[in-house]
Amino acid sequence: MVNLSDREISAAIVESCRAGDRDAFRVLYDLYKDRVYSISLYFFHGDRSEASEATQQVFLKLMTSIGQFRGEAEFSTWLYRLVVNACMDAARRRRAEPIAADRPRLEAFGRGSSQEDDYARAQMAESVRSAVWALPTKFRIAVLLRYFEDLSYEQMAEALHCSVGTVASRLSRGHRMLAERLKDLVGTKG
Amino acid sequence: MLRLGIAVCAVVALALGQGFTFTIGNPVASQDFQAKSAAFVFRTEGCADPAKSQIGGTAEGVVKGARRSISLKVVATSRPGVYAVYQNWPGEGDWVVNLKGTCANASAGAVVPIGPKGFVRESAKFFPRAATDAEIETSLKAIAQGGSK
Amino acid sequence: MTMFTRHVSRQLGALLDGELAEQEARRVETHVAQCASCRGEREQVQLGMEILRRLPPVEAPDAIWVGIEAALEEHRSRRVWAIRWWRLAFAASLILALAGGTYWSVRRGAGQWIETDSVSSITLKVGQIGSVEIAPNTRLRVVTARPGEHRLALARGEIRAKISAPPRLFFVDTASGTAVDLGCEYTLNTDEDGLGLLRVTKGWVSFQWKGLESLVPAGAMCRTQPHIGPGIPCFEDAPESLKKALETNSLDTILAEARVRDTLTLWHLLSRVAVEDRARVYDRIASLTPVPTGVTREQALKLDPETLRRWKDELAWTW
Numbered sequence: 001m002v003n004l005s006d007r008e009i010s011a012a013i014v015e016s017c018r019a020g021d022r023d024a025f026r027v028l029y030d031l032y033k034d035r036v037y038s039i040s041l042y043f044f045h046g047d048r049s050e051a052s053e054a055t056q057q058v059f060l061k062l063m064t065s066i067g068q069f070r071g072e073a074e075f076s077t078w079l080y081r082l083v084v085n086a087c088m089d090a091a092r093r094r095r096a097e098p099i100a101a102d103r104p105r106l107e108a109f110g111r112g113s114s115q116e117d118d119y120a121r122a123q124m125a126e127s128v129r130s131a132v133w134a135l136p137t138k139f140r141i142a143v144l145l146r147y148f149e150d151l152s153y154e155q156m157a158e159a160l161h162c163s164v165g166t167v168a169s170r171l172s173r174g175h176r177m178l179a180e181r182l183k184d185l186v187g188t189k190g
Numbered sequence: 191m192l193r194l195g196i197a198v199c200a201v202v203a204l205a206l207g208q209g210f211t212f213t214i215g216n217p218v219a220s221q222d223f224q225a226k227s228a229a230f231v232f233r234t235e236g237c238a239d240p241a242k243s244q245i246g247g248t249a250e251g252v253v254k255g256a257r258r259s260i261s262l263k264v265v266a267t268s269r270p271g272v273y274a275v276y277q278n279w280p281g282e283g284d285w286v287v288n289l290k291g292t293c294a295n296a297s298a299g300a301v302v303p304i305g306p307k308g309f310v311r312e313s314a315k316f317f318p319r320a321a322t323d324a325e326i327e328t329s330l331k332a333i334a335q336g337g338s339k
Numbered sequence: 340m341t342m343f344t345r346h347v348s349r350q351l352g353a354l355l356d357g358e359l360a361e362q363e364a365r366r367v368e369t370h371v372a373q374c375a376s377c378r379g380e381r382e383q384v385q386l387g388m389e390i391l392r393r394l395p396p397v398e399a400p401d402a403i404w405v406g407i408e409a410a411l412e413e414h415r416s417r418r419v420w421a422i423r424w425w426r427l428a429f430a431a432s433l434i435l436a437l438a439g440g441t442y443w444s445v446r447r448g449a450g451q452w453i454e455t456d457s458v459s460s461i462t463l464k465v466g467q468i469g470s471v472e473i474a475p476n477t478r479l480r481v482v483t484a485r486p487g488e489h490r491l492a493l494a495r496g497e498i499r500a501k502i503s504a505p506p507r508l509f510f511v512d513t514a515s516g517t518a519v520d521l522g523c524e525y526t527l528n529t530d531e532d533g534l535g536l537l538r539v540t541k542g543w544v545s546f547q548w549k550g551l552e553s554l555v556p557a558g559a560m561c562r563t564q565p566h567i568g569p570g571i572p573c574f575e576d577a578p579e580s581l582k583k584a585l586e587t588n589s590l591d592t593i594l595a596e597a598r599v600r601d602t603l604t605l606w607h608l609l610s611r612v613a614v615e616d617r618a619r620v621y622d623r624i625a626s627l628t629p630v631p632t633g634v635t636r637e638q639a640l641k642l643d644p645e646t647l648r649r650w651k652d653e654l655a656w657t658w
Contacts, residue, residue, distance in 0.1 A: 022411070029404065037399035048268035048400070049222060053505035055399060056224065056406050060504070061486065063411065064467040089487050093507060121393075128393045146356075147391045153358045165349065172352035175387025176380060182390050183383075218543040218556035219655040223506045224406035226523055226542030226557075233656070265402045274402065307558070307576075311600075 014075065017066045025063055032076075033059070036083055039144045043087045045133035054086040061086075080149060080159040084141055091137045131181040139174035146171055209236035210243075210296035212289055214314055220274060222267040228274035229287070230302065230309040231267065237293035240271030245291040247275075250326050252334060253283030262287065279304075284333040290320035301329045346370075346377050351384045410468070410503035454478045455496070465489050468504035473497075474528075482512065497528035501541075515563035516548035523557070533565030538575070553607060554651075556658055562586075571611065573604045574658075590616055594623045602627055602654045610642050617642075624650075628657055 016024030036058055040051035061082050069078050132140060138160075145156055156167045212232050220231040237243050247262040263276040279285050287309070289300040299317040303310040315321070315329065347367045353359050354367050371377045455461060455477050463471045466489055473479065477496025483489065490510040491498070501524045502509045509520040514533030518525070523542025529535035537546055543556040548568030555561045561572040571585055581601060584592035590612060597605055602624050609620045617640050624630075631653040638646040 026404075029407070033399040033403065034396055037403070038394075038396045041397050042394055052222065052224060052268045052400065052403050052406075055403050056410075057505045057508075059403075059407055060410055060467065063407075085487075125393050125395065128390055131390070132394070143387075143391060147388075147394065148396065153353060153356070168353040168358070169349045171356070172349055172380075172384055175352060175385075175391075176383040177387070178390045179383040179386035183386065213656055215656040216556050216558065216658045217541075218554075218658060219652075221652065221655075222402065223542070224402045227409055227503075265405050266400055267402050268400060274405075276405065 014066065014069065017063065028062070029059055032079060035148050036079075039083055039141075039148050040087060042129060042132055042144055043137075043140055044090070046129060050090060054083070054090055057086045058082045076149065077151065077155045077158045080145060080151065080155075081161075084145070084159050084161075087141055088137060127182060128178075131178050134181065135174055135177055139170050139177065142167065142170040143174040143178070210291070210293045210298045210318075211235050212291065212298050212300045212316060214300065214302055214309065214311065217274065220267045220269065220272050222269065222272070222274070225265075225267050225274035227276070228265075229277040229304065231272060231274045232289065232300070233269075233272045234291060234293065234298070235271075236296070237271065239293075243271070243291055243293040245273055245289075247287060247289040249277075249279035249285055250288050250330060251279055251283045251285035252330060253280060258283070262289070264289075277304075284330060286326060286329045286333060288321055288326055301326055303329055303333045305333070346374065346380075348377065348380050351377065351381045355381070355384055355388065450481065452478065452480050465500075465502065465509060468508055469500065469502035471501075472499040474499070493527060493529055495529055495531050497526060499526045500524065513563065515565045515567065516546050516551075516569045519545040519547055525555075529563075533563075535563040537561045537563065537569075556603070556655070559603060559658075571604055571607045574600055577601055577604070590619070594619060597623060597627065599627045599657050603658045606647075606651055606654055609639070610647065624654070628654065 013024050013027055017028060033055065037051055037055045040054040041048065044050040044054070058079070062079060069075065132144070135143065142156065142160060145151060145159060151159065153164045153167045157164045160167060160170075162170075211234070213235060214230055214232045217225045217228045217231050219233075220228075225231050234240055234243055234245070245264055247264065249258075249260045249262055251258045251260075258279075260279050263278045265274050265276065266272070267274055275287060275289075285304045287300075287302040287304060289298075289302065291298050297319045299320040300314060301317075301321045302314045310333075313329070313332065315325065317325070347354075347370050350359060350363070350367050351371075354364055354371075357364075359367060371381055453461075453463070453473060455473055455475050457475050460475055461473050463473065465471055466484065466486060468489065471491070474497040477498065478494040479496070479498065480492045480494065481490075482492050487508070488510070489508060490512065492512045498511070500509065500511065500518075500520065502520045504520075507519060511518045511527055513527070513529045513535050515529070515535050518527055518537060520542075523539055523544055525537060525539040525541075525544050527535065527537050537544060537555055538560040539555045539557050541557050543554060546553045546555060546561055546563065546569035548563075551568040553561050553569035553572050555572045558576070559572045559574045562570040564570065573582060573585060577598070577600075578596045581593055581596040581604070584590075584596065585604070590608075593604065593608070605620055605624045605627075609617060609624070612620055618636075621636060621639055625636075630636075631650065634646050634650045634653075639650065
């Protein structure tokens with residue numbers, strides 16, 4: 001995945017988006033869509049419908065509230081704050097719903113996918129996805145954000161509305177929980 | 191013996207040809223909110239690997255006596271093998287949607303008439319190959335004459 | 340050289356990510372070298388990072404952009420009256436103003452009533468996600484108006500909602516249930532007694548009340564009653580005899596008149612009829628369209644949720 005720095009997201013593109021330039025918005029969308037979708041998809045354990053909802057929500061909010069981006073924080077930090085909010089809000093809604101809503105079946109990854117022809121790799125990936133899903137939401141969003149976006153701890157603190165120390169703690173604990181769950185699958189060192 | 195051979199060949203041919211088909215439905219069937227404004231949705235069946243199928247089609251119509259053909263806007267939904275068809279043809283005139291697809295060596299086709307209230311399921315026709323021009327024209331004539339059954 | 344006497348669990352991730360200042364990183368490393376427990380935890384964190392590398396990135400489907408474009412297009416092409424809310428000490432009257440880009444004000448809008456007279460209708464913009472046309476003789480209240488939730492309470496009258504947003508952002512409460520938008524256009528009307536009628540023209544709506552839910556797709560309608568909640572949905576083009584039979588609870592007629600498409604009605608009936616009648620409803624659905632793999636009669640009659648959901652998913656292709 002391309003990881004453009006914000007210096008490459010020129011002020012002109014953001015300004016154009018603010019002016020309602022659909023082409024500029026499409027540029028932004030194309031730059032970030034896969035990362036946003038991937039984070040959402042793994043956050044919701046492969047639920048493509050939820051991931052699509054969250055992704056669309058993020059970009060609609062981005063487009064309609066881009067006037068609020070004043071440039072004091074980097075653009076991607078602001079964007080990922082939207083991603084965190086969308087994922088965490090949806091997670092809270094799912095917990096709060098009293099009846100079983102009409103949720104589409106989780107799509108089994110790797111089934112028929114050209115990316116994972118190897119059965120063992122597919123099984124491993126499924127185990128990892130399940131382990132990520134088992135993380136508490138605060139740890140889950142932190143590890144996914146770090147992994148897919150490679151934000152600095154300071155940027156993550158902004159996106160997650162917490163301190164740098166809390167980011168460090170959540171990442172450490174999140175990674176250790178994954179290791180604890182899957183150590184037999186991946187193999188421990190020494 | 192010859193009859194048996196022919197029968198076996200017929201069964202095999204039937205089995206092979208029966209594989210790949212379309213089923214059309216109301217957008218609710220996709221369970222994908224992004225398809226809510228679609229004209230209709232459809233799914234492929236009998237395709238071992240939906241990700242490798244090729245799907246497309248045209249909207250065929252007659253507007254003020256002039257014959258029109260427009261490339262169809264077909265978008266994959268979040269469910270493998272399920273697609274949404276969005277209306278990109280004008281509201282005036284008589285229209286049918288001509289769907290076609292391939293999966294490995296199999297083909298499928300469908301002609302779906304569009305009425306004033308949306309797609310006309312009862313008049314849709316399905317084929318084990320792309321529809322012929324004659325089949326499309328037949329459906330168009332039926333729609334133009336107000337026939338929906 | 341200072342050695343940490345406290346463990347450094349919280350800093351291990353930052354150490355491996357290169358996020359610690361040089362001096363602190365040295366101190367943490369020194370501690371780890373001499374502390375088996377922290378050494379073990381560092382290996383765990385390292386393993387966790389290694390595990391995450393098994394997650395491949397996934398390409399976003401094209402449908403997402405199509406949905407965004409559609410939402411932006413509707414947002415741009417709609418001409419609306421912007422409503423500016425003022426705190427009103429007495430009257431329930433409105434002040435209408437045409438002001439481009441003015442939306443419900445969270446500070447002012449929530450809690451305020453809107454009431455139209457016998458000849459006026461107005462259109463409200465719902466944040467960035469759609470609009471609501473309010474018919475004459477309608478009274479409703481803005482309950483919430485914020486990006487994560489837009490909620491109205493319809494006391495009486497009729498509204499027509501056109502929403503272009505992910506599901507579950509827009510809700511309309513009535514005395515007999517809540518319409519949960521799942522991405523759609525619909526008309527909802529209710530009278531002073533709470534009797535209501537929901538008609539969906541695009542997408543689909545979930546009408547919910549105290550655990551009871553009716554799914555209403557485009558082309559279908561659903562009545563609601565106070566203290567009872569959402570009724571059984573049926574298609575607008577269903578036989579009149581079937582619609583009447585729904586009102587009079589005549590199961591025999593409903594079953595006899597149902598077409599393939601009316602499995603929408605029958606599926607909802609399955610969990611609402613008396614236990615002894617369930618088998619008849621099941622058999623009727625099964626006679627109209629093949630029962631999918633994974634759905635058994637036994638589980639369906641027990642109203643097993645997964646079974647019913649699976650069956651609905653398949654039946655939806657006939658609606």
